[in-house]
Amino acid sequence: MRAEAQNTVTKIEKSLELLRQRLDWETAEYRLEEFNARVEDPDLWNDPEAAQKLMRERQNLVDAIDVCKSIETDMNDNVEMIELGEMEEDEEVVKDAEQALVALAVKAAKKELEALLDGEADGNDxxxxxxxxxxxxxxxxxxxxxxxxxxxxxxxxxxxxxxxxxxxxxxxxxxxxxxxxxxxxxxxxxxxxxxxxxxxxxxxxxxxxxxxxxxxxxxxxxxxxxxxxxxxxxxxxxxxxxxxxxxxxxxxxxxxxxxxxxxxxxxxxxxxxxxxxxxxxxxxxxxxxxxxxxxxxxxxxxxxxxxxxxxxxxxxxxxxxxxxxxxxxxxxxxxxxxxxxxxxxxxxxxxxxxxxxxxxxxxxxxxxxxxxxxx
Missing domain, CATH: 3.30.70.1660 (Alpha-Beta Plaits)
Incomplete structure (x- = not known):
């Protein structure tokens, strides 16, 4: 893989690392399971305000997990396309995958920045x-x-x-x-x-x-x-x-x-x-x-x-x-x-x-x- 493409992958990996740190990746899936269990409680909507807050928190966690998984999957897919294109000497495939990686790096950097918005009132109007x-x-x-x-x-x-x-x-x-x-x-x-x-x-x-x-x-x-x-x-x-x-x-x-x-x-x-x-x-x-x-x-x-x-x-x-x-x-x-x-x-x-x-x-x-x- 060309040096420029490798540098782009490194940027994406750094963004992913920081995203996972902010999310506390090791416990994220466990916390989602806890949310899912609470959502299934038949008494949840007895307190509509608390229920809506819980649903928002659950959705925010789901979105954050999905973002990390999506970025990682897209990165790996494009790396594979580059390697395949280089093996078959298909320059067009390589260029398309490299451009996709650049766009993904921009997306990952943006998501990394948004992850910093975790203050008490940051999500408010x-x-x-x-x-x-x-x-x-x-x-x-x-x-x-x-x-x-x-x-x-x-x-x-x-x-x-x-x-x-x-x-x-x-x-x-x-x-x-x-x-x-x-x-x-x-x-x-x-x-x-x-x-x-x-x-x-x-x-x-x-x-x-x-x-x-x-x-x-x-x-x-x-x-x-x-x-x-x-x-x-x-x-x-x-x-x-x-x-x-x-x-x-x-x-x-x-x-x-x-x-x-x-x-x-x-x-x-x-x-x-x-x-x-x-x-x-x-x-x-x-x-x-x-x-x-x-x-x-x-x-x-x-x-x-x-x-x-x-x-x-x-x-x-x-x-x-x-x-x-x-x-x-x-x-x-x-x-x-x-x-x-x-x-x-x-x-x-x-x-x-x-x-x-x-x-x-x-x-x-x-x-x-x-x-x-x-x-």
Whole structure:
């Protein structure tokens, strides 16, 4: 087998090894047998919520086992085809099998990355909030660019995107926007995007064509499942209604139906500006509970945060990423040092490389934190 094909096989084998480690392969089949036995219990559906959770956990395990077996089978089949083609000197068969191996290596690497999404709320839907920083029109335009970037990323993933609220900039862009993004592992993917994003470019709003630096904050919170209890004391919140306005005069409510909830102990403010005031109360309360749940998650992961603190301060907190469009083209994550010169691709939603690098760093940080707690 040619050296290039052998290198591809080695990559696939490494991905398989890591997938099996994350799955605890030696006990996977035994755990599946336990799930199957519990599924056959005639009293299972006496508690529908618990039954649905069990079925989801079982299906996730089945899918993970099937992925490992499928990748291994496809790898072995293509290796056999290459060997057969080389024996019969059939170059076309060899090339087809080599191309199939390359595609399989990409699939295995993707599955390996997805296997890192095993946090408590990683599988949940997510809320995404974007807030422009100081700088007027320039920062509002940057906030709108980031909003478009994340919407495009979510759409490429096949996720459902719902605009919860939006405040338009005075001349261009947006002051703020909040989205609910629904799909498997939506929070797990997006959680690493929380932080300050910095843009350097020649401003299209500056007649002197000077270079400007803008900052926008991104905040990500998991949508809280119904089985997660988050208590909110009515005495701790204030609920206000107001008339909302959308970008460019669109989606303007003719009644004071938009809702703002302020949580006094934490200072958290959540809003929603759909047509129904009742619906807005529900959306804003769910967003508040998600924010409070995120605070709890942050407390639990304190050791991990200490292992790799975000670098750089700007505006509301730590800067995580720089997007430089002038005088050169570069997007660089300041936590992982992952970078690319394909700024257009990134702003069009190509973010998996950045997210993957941060996920890998989080796993390494968690391992170090666990090791420290064992000492």
């Amino acid at each position: 997510t809320f995404l909030e974007i807030n422009s920083g100081a700088g007027g029109t320039e920062s509002c335009d940057w906030a709108a660019m980031l909003a478009r970037m994340y919407v495009r990323w979510a759409e490429k993933k096949g996720y459902k995107v719902e605009l919860q609220s939006e405040s338009a900039g005075e001349e261009a862009g947006i002051k703020s926007a909040a989205y609910k993004i629904s799909g498997h592992n939506a929070y797990g993917w997006l959680k690493s995007e929380s932080g300050v994003h910095r843009l350097v470019r020649i401003s299209p709003f500056d007649s002197a064509a000077k270079r400007h630096t803008s900052f926008t904050s991104v905040k990500v919170y998991p949508v809280v499942d119904d089985n997660i209890e988050i208590e909110v004391n009515p005495a701790d919140i204030r609920i206000d209604t107001y008339r909302s306005s959308g970008a460019g005069g669109q989606h303007v409510n003719t009644t004071d139906s938009a809702v703002r909830i302020t949580h006094h102990p934490t200072g958290i403010v959540t809003t929603s500006s759909e047509k129904s005031q009742h619906q807005n109360r529900d959306i804003a309360m769910k967003a508040l509970k998600s924010r409070l749940y995120q605070i709890e998650l942050d407390k639990r992961s304190a050791l991990v945060n200490e292992a790799h603190e975000n670098a750089g301060d700007a505006g509301w907190g730590n800067q995580i990423r720089s997007y430089v469009l002038q005088p050169y083209q570069m997007v660089k994550d300041l936590r992982t040092n992952f970078e690319t010169s394909d700024t257009k691709g990134v702003l069009d939603g190509d973010l998996d490389g950045f997210m993957g690098a941060t996920l890998a760093m989080d796993v390494a940080g968690k391992s170090r934190a666990d090791a420290q707690s064992d000492d």
